[in-house]
Amino acid sequence: xxxxxVKNLVxxxxxxxxxxxxxxxxxxxxxxxxxxxxxxxxxxxKSVTSLSIMRLLPKPSGDSPEGExxxxxxxxxxxxxxxxxENLLKIRGRKIAMIFQDPLTSLNPVYTVGYQLMETLQVHFxxxxxxxxxxxxxxxxxxxxxxxxxxxxxxxxxxxSGGMRQRVMIAIALACEPDILIADEPTTALDVTIQxxxxxxxxxxxxxxxxxILFITHDLGVVxxxxxxxxxxxxxxxxxxxPVEEIFNDPQHPYTQGLINSIPKLNTAQKSQLFxxxxxxxxxxSMPKGCRFQNRCPYVAEKCGQPPTPTQxxxxxxxxxxxxxxxxx
Amino acid sequence: xxxxxxxxxxxxxxxxxxxxxGGVFYRHVGDVYAVDGISFxxxxxxxxxxxxxxxxxKSTLGKALxxxxxxxxxxxxxEGVDIDTIPVKRLREMRKEMQMIFQDPMESLNPRMSVGSIxxxxxxxxxxxxxxxxxxxRKIEIxxxxxxxxxxxxxxxxxxxEFSGGQRQRIGIARAIALKPKLVVCDEPVSALDVxxxxxxxxxxxxxxxxxxxxxxFIAHNLSVVKYIADRIYVMYLGRVxxxxxxxxxxxKPMHPYTQALISAIPEPxxxxxxxxxxxxxxxPSPINPPPGCHFHPxxxxxQDRCKEDLPQLRPVDGNKNHQxxxxxxxxxxxxxxxxxxxxAARN
Numbered sequence: 001x002x003x004x005x006v007k008n009l010v011x012x013x014x015x016x017x018x019x020x021x022x023x024x025x026x027x028x029x030x031x032x033x034x035x036x037x038x039x040x041x042x043x044x045x046k047s048v049t050s051l052s053i054m055r056l057l058p059k060p061s062g063d064s065p066e067g068e069x070x071x072x073x074x075x076x077x078x079x080x081x082x083x084x085x086e087n088l089l090k091i092r093g094r095k096i097a098m099i100f101q102d103p104l105t106s107l108n109p110v111y112t113v114g115y116q117l118m119e120t121l122q123v124h125f126x127x128x129x130x131x132x133x134x135x136x137x138x139x140x141x142x143x144x145x146x147x148x149x150x151x152x153x154x155x156x157x158x159x160x161s162g163g164m165r166q167r168v169m170i171a172i173a174l175a176c177e178p179d180i181l182i183a184d185e186p187t188t189a190l191d192v193t194i195q196x197x198x199x200x201x202x203x204x205x206x207x208x209x210x211x212x213i214l215f216i217t218h219d220l221g222v223v224x225x226x227x228x229x230x231x232x233x234x235x236x237x238x239x240x241x242x243p244v245e246e247i248f249n250d251p252q253h254p255y256t257q258g259l260i261n262s263i264p265k266l267n268t269a270q271k272s273q274l275f276x277x278x279x280x281x282x283x284x285x286s287m288p289k290g291c292r293f294q295n296r297c298p299y300v301a302e303k304c305g306q307p308p309t310p311t312q313x314x315x316x317x318x319x320x321x322x323x324x325x326x327x328x329x
Numbered sequence: 330x331x332x333x334x335x336x337x338x339x340x341x342x343x344x345x346x347x348x349x350x351g352g353v354f355y356r357h358v359g360d361v362y363a364v365d366g367i368s369f370x371x372x373x374x375x376x377x378x379x380x381x382x383x384x385x386x387k388s389t390l391g392k393a394l395x396x397x398x399x400x401x402x403x404x405x406x407x408e409g410v411d412i413d414t415i416p417v418k419r420l421r422e423m424r425k426e427m428q429m430i431f432q433d434p435m436e437s438l439n440p441r442m443s444v445g446s447i448x449x450x451x452x453x454x455x456x457x458x459x460x461x462x463x464x465x466x467r468k469i470e471i472x473x474x475x476x477x478x479x480x481x482x483x484x485x486x487x488x489x490x491e492f493s494g495g496q497r498q499r500i501g502i503a504r505a506i507a508l509k510p511k512l513v514v515c516d517e518p519v520s521a522l523d524v525x526x527x528x529x530x531x532x533x534x535x536x537x538x539x540x541x542x543x544x545x546x547f548i549a550h551n552l553s554v555v556k557y558i559a560d561r562i563y564v565m566y567l568g569r570v571x572x573x574x575x576x577x578x579x580x581x582k583p584m585h586p587y588t589q590a591l592i593s594a595i596p597e598p599x600x601x602x603x604x605x606x607x608x609x610x611x612x613x614p615s616p617i618n619p620p621p622g623c624h625f626h627p628x629x630x631x632x633q634d635r636c637k638e639d640l641p642q643l644r645p646v647d648g649n650k651n652h653q654x655x656x657x658x659x660x661x662x663x664x665x666x667x668x669x670x671x672x673x674a675a676r677n
Binding site for chain 1: 382383493494495496523524525526527528529531532535550552553554556557558560576577580590591592593594595596597598599600601602606608609610612613
């Protein structure tokens with residue numbers, strides 16, 4: 001069952017240079033207990049998607065995304081985009097929680113780790129006693145694998161290492177046992193050995209809490225390891241949506257294919273010519289009409305000037321390429 | 330490698346400590362052991378990869394090689410000349426031969442200078458050491474370099490902020506190769522770039538190396554990228570080299586437990602490989618008070634009593650003098666668990 005369904009999400013930013021459509025009709029759904037990866041390069045709209053879902057975009061320039069974001073956990077069903085602002089406080093943190101790339105900028109430097117953990121509990125469970133909250137906070141720190149949690153709870157973010165800070169962020173996010181965790185590049189700032197620890201932890205906690213994860217990343221290696229389904233985004237649109245094995249073994253969009261081919265893998269021959277996607281992502285103000293990838297696509301044809309519609313390759317695998325079926329990738 | 334040639338760069342027991350001052354009288358209370366006794370030789374046309382996690386001293390080493398940090402101990406010889414003892418004027422002349430590419434091109438390019446003047450600056454600084462002695466000649470040369478690195482001619486009059494990340498890195502590369510150096514130290518040159526741009530820049534660097542016979546010291550934390558570009562890899566941990574090998578041999582037979590864990594932690598872009606991970610416990614300890622004995626022993630799954638006291642030195646293993654490792658028990662560990670270590674080879 002889909003716990004979160006995003007339908008035709010459009011986010012526009014009003015800027016001095018005019019309006020920029022950062023998201024142009026994004027569709028996907030997140031299943032309960034599953035991990036969906038949002039992949040793409042910088043500026044493709046991955047983070048804007050997550051902020052639109054959480055309604056955290058700056059006002060007034062990016063407020064009021066259009067479309068629908070349906071949350072449905074079986075008992076509750078509502079469209080987040082239509083909820084009044086006061087209800088959002090009950091959704092954020094309780095139903096949908098979020099962790100960010102850089103834990104040092106998202107933790108408050110002047111409060112202890114414990115204070116920040118208990119703050120979340122206090123907002124969502126105002127009747128909880130302070131002893132119970134403290135106990136729960138220590139328990140959460142234990143869950144995320146922080147050694148000596150009863151001492152660490154009194155420390156400030158700067159006293160912790162990068163990996164430990166990210167663990168604290170995860171503990172805060174999981175404080176109210178949300179159904180959905182949005183992880184926006186959670187391991188990008190970490191070293192590989194620490195990244196392996198955090199990914200391990202996220203998998204364990206996901207199993208334990210039966211939580212759905214929307215995993216935003218640009219690292220295809222992490223996607224292969226973490227995700228069940230993958231949405232490849234390009235310039236504010238979903239290029240391809242498929243189960244993770246199909247994305248890597250049978251990519252149907254020229255962009256997905258280019259992305260996979262351009263990473264040097266451990267078995268890539270030394271100093272051999274790497275695959276290049278020519279050029280760069282077009283500016284949001286001068287997007288080509290029709291397919292947004294056409295100026296970089298090796299298979300471009302005249303009809304790419306028309307906007308592509310998502311085509312079903314097989315169940316669960318959709319691709320937005322008008323030349324799908326004609327080209328042999 | 331030891332074919333009787335003189336090395337381009339020869340590093341002997343290089344040390345760089347950063348002093349820590351504290352207390353009321355701002356006394357010297359300790360040191361950060363950023364680079365602690367590293368030796369290696371680099372030959373013309375080679376690419377050396379320096380890999381390690383943040384804080385292992387790889388960037389400090391890169392800068393110390395170019396004498397951007399004066400070393401605390403040891404020596405760096407460039408073409409047989411010890412760059413620590415020569416006069417500053419002479420060092421400045423030698424800088425023409427050794428250049429650097431930085432991670433973040435936005436921070437290493439002056440935002441108030443046009444690309445043309447950024448690229449002209451090296452020619453002005455090294456006046457009299459090249460044939461481009463007039464503005465016109467320099468402009469022709471700069472346009473040629475721009476073309477070489479894949480930038481349009483009109484970039485000459487534009488400013489760094491007008492370019493995308495990948496193009497800015499091309500400007501950084503253009504500046505580094507302008508005077509046709511012999512050695513280029515590349516400090517995480519592709520870490521800030523998107524994958525599709527990363528492959529463009531890597532292709533460019535490989536082509537330039539071939540055409541100009543450049544020697545690269547390539548510093549990165551991404552092991553797949555280092556394996557792709559480097560001939561020889563040095564794995565660093567807390568200021569020391571824990572393993573050296575030719576890149577193929579490093580990935581097929583990692584002998585040090587840290588290298589093994591590092592390779593096993595790389596997320597491979599292939600979902601069918603749900604590999605058994607060797608997840609290391611804990612964090613990298615602080616380089617201010619590195620653990621005694623083998624620096625890696627608090628995180629090492631195979632640590633024994635000897636590792637806590639006796640600092641291992643690099644020694645050849647596997648009957649291969651090009652493959653060196655600093656671990657007392659490398660052979661035992663390697664033979665103990667053939668499944669864990671032969672795994673990267675099995676993936677090829």
